[in-house]
Amino acid sequence: MKDVTYYPGCSLHGTAREYDESFRGVSELLGVNLHELEDWTCCGSTSAHCTDEALAVALPVRNLTIAAKYDREMVIPCVACYSRFKAAAEEAKEHPEYLLSPYEGKVSLRYALDFFCDKPIIEDIKSKKIKPLSGLKVACYYGCLAVRPPKLTGVKLYENPDHMDRLMELLGAEAVDWSYKTDCCGASLVMTRTDIVTSLSQKILAMAMEAGADCIVTGCTMCHANLDTRQAGLTAEGEKREMPVFYFTELMGLSMGHKDVKKWLSRHVTDPIKLLSNKILI
Amino acid sequence: MNLNEAPIEKNNPFIEEVIKVSNVNIQACYQCQKCSAGCPVVFAMDIMPNQIVRQIQYGRREKVLTSKTIWICASCHTCSVRCPNDIDIAKVMDSLRHLALKSGLKAGEGEIPVFHSVFLDSIKASGRIHELSLILRFKLKTRDFLKDAALGWEMFRRGKIKILPQSFTGGRDIKEIFRAYEKGRGI
Numbered sequence: 001m002k003d004v005t006y007y008p009g010c011s012l013h014g015t016a017r018e019y020d021e022s023f024r025g026v027s028e029l030l031g032v033n034l035h036e037l038e039d040w041t042c043c044g045s046t047s048a049h050c051t052d053e054a055l056a057v058a059l060p061v062r063n064l065t066i067a068a069k070y071d072r073e074m075v076i077p078c079v080a081c082y083s084r085f086k087a088a089a090e091e092a093k094e095h096p097e098y099l100l101s102p103y104e105g106k107v108s109l110r111y112a113l114d115f116f117c118d119k120p121i122i123e124d125i126k127s128k129k130i131k132p133l134s135g136l137k138v139a140c141y142y143g144c145l146a147v148r149p150p151k152l153t154g155v156k157l158y159e160n161p162d163h164m165d166r167l168m169e170l171l172g173a174e175a176v177d178w179s180y181k182t183d184c185c186g187a188s189l190v191m192t193r194t195d196i197v198t199s200l201s202q203k204i205l206a207m208a209m210e211a212g213a214d215c216i217v218t219g220c221t222m223c224h225a226n227l228d229t230r231q232a233g234l235t236a237e238g239e240k241r242e243m244p245v246f247y248f249t250e251l252m253g254l255s256m257g258h259k260d261v262k263k264w265l266s267r268h269v270t271d272p273i274k275l276l277s278n279k280i281l282i
Numbered sequence: 283m284n285l286n287e288a289p290i291e292k293n294n295p296f297i298e299e300v301i302k303v304s305n306v307n308i309q310a311c312y313q314c315q316k317c318s319a320g321c322p323v324v325f326a327m328d329i330m331p332n333q334i335v336r337q338i339q340y341g342r343r344e345k346v347l348t349s350k351t352i353w354i355c356a357s358c359h360t361c362s363v364r365c366p367n368d369i370d371i372a373k374v375m376d377s378l379r380h381l382a383l384k385s386g387l388k389a390g391e392g393e394i395p396v397f398h399s400v401f402l403d404s405i406k407a408s409g410r411i412h413e414l415s416l417i418l419r420f421k422l423k424t425r426d427f428l429k430d431a432a433l434g435w436e437m438f439r440r441g442k443i444k445i446l447p448q449s450f451t452g453g454r455d456i457k458e459i460f461r462a463y464e465k466g467r468g469i
Binding site: 010011013014015016017039040041042044045046047048049050051052053054055058059062100144145148149150158159182183184186187188189191192193194196200229266267268269 | 303322323326354356357358359360362363370372376377379380383391393394395397398399401402405409410411412413414417420429430433436437440441442443444448450451452455456458459460462463466467
């Protein structure tokens with residue numbers, strides 16, 4: 001059993017509920033014991049860093065201070081939270097004046113995708129009897145903050161990453177090559193400039209279709225929400241089209257035979273079950 | 283270049299202000315336009331990212347701080363990663379938003395800063411974002427109640443929208459954090 005601290009963040013307790021459920025489910029199957037950070041609060045997200053530099057540091061650091069009580073890494077599935085935590089931990093060193101009390105803890109922060117791509121976990125998946133996702137063509141969509149800025153994420157192939165692709169291939173899926181892996185979906189602009197987000201999201205979906213993918217896989221709550229819900233009017237070659245969007249943890253759970261996969265997938269706005277039935281995977 | 287624009291400020295306090303707040307050396311820019319070439323939202327901007335840098339060098343404070351651009355920027359960091367002169371443009375955009383909010387000038391994109399302030403009010407009130415409350419608070423400001431109502435129902439049906447916020451016990455810390463922020467802002 002490996003013990004880690006788990007910071008879910010606000011979305012995973014709401015619109016990204018299936019990400020929380022599938023992350024917990026997969027962690028359990030892989031012998032990862034999650035300890036949800038007690039009394040956690042919001043990281044401040046886009047709104048804090050767009051408004052005030054001190055607030056953008058103080059809000060994540062409040063959580064880091066609690067996490068520092070434990071000698072465990074903290075795993076964060078929401079990449080927007082992860083990015084804020086990484087940035088705040090750096091800024092806190094340079095700007096102690098942003099904080100009410102100094103932060104000295106050195107909590108090791110891990111993004112859930114990176115965590116599951118670690119060698120021991122990969123070896124563990126290899127040793128398990130998995131149901132291969134044969135015939136499923138996936139376009140791995142990393143979005144922005146899973147790779148950028150690389151000085152925070154540590155991702156070397158930040159223009160053309162391939163770690164999610166390799167994870168999907170390990171599960172038996174076929175990861176297609178495509179050019180929109182790290183293009184932005186517009187994220188939180190969806191609340192205010194929905195037009196921009198619809199345009200960016202549909203471009204990403206169209207490019208995944210053109211590359212021959214059946215579906216998109218992501219590890220970002222904003223990307224998932226935007227791509228899953230902004231498909232109205234999407235067409236290819238004059239025909240109405242739609243494309244399921246999975247969290248990578250859902251496909252891990254599917255191949256590892258988790259009992260709740262259908263429940264997770266029933267929460268999507270664009271139905272993914274039809275595709276998986278056609279491929280005889282569910 | 284538009285010769286009718288205001289002349290370059292010889293004494294340029296704006297560039298000093300931006301460098302001080304962002305700690306980014308924007309004087310290193312040689313206008314290769316790589317930031318704008320890779321920007322996914324440039325089509326919705328009124329001033330392209332490379333032009334924002336130039337306008338700061340020209341000292342045109344009001345033009346920059348009232349632009350749509352600083353609010354349309356989605357903080358995707360593509361510009362910063364690709365800049366050959368290592369100018370962290372995404373960070374400059376953050377600093378420009380902070381300066382714009384402090385300046386009292388009218389924002390070029392009205393709803394975006396309103397959304398951020400509603401978002402922060404939600405954190406202040408309940409520590410975590412309860413999405414339904416956030417959306418309702420925002421709709422009370424914009425009065426656009428029908429937008430995405432059907433989608434909201436679809437998401438509710440699928441168990442993605444929680445009716446009640448979660449209990450919250452970190453109130454004292456959050457209040458202190460916001461008190462310090464409001465004091466710094468003179469609110």
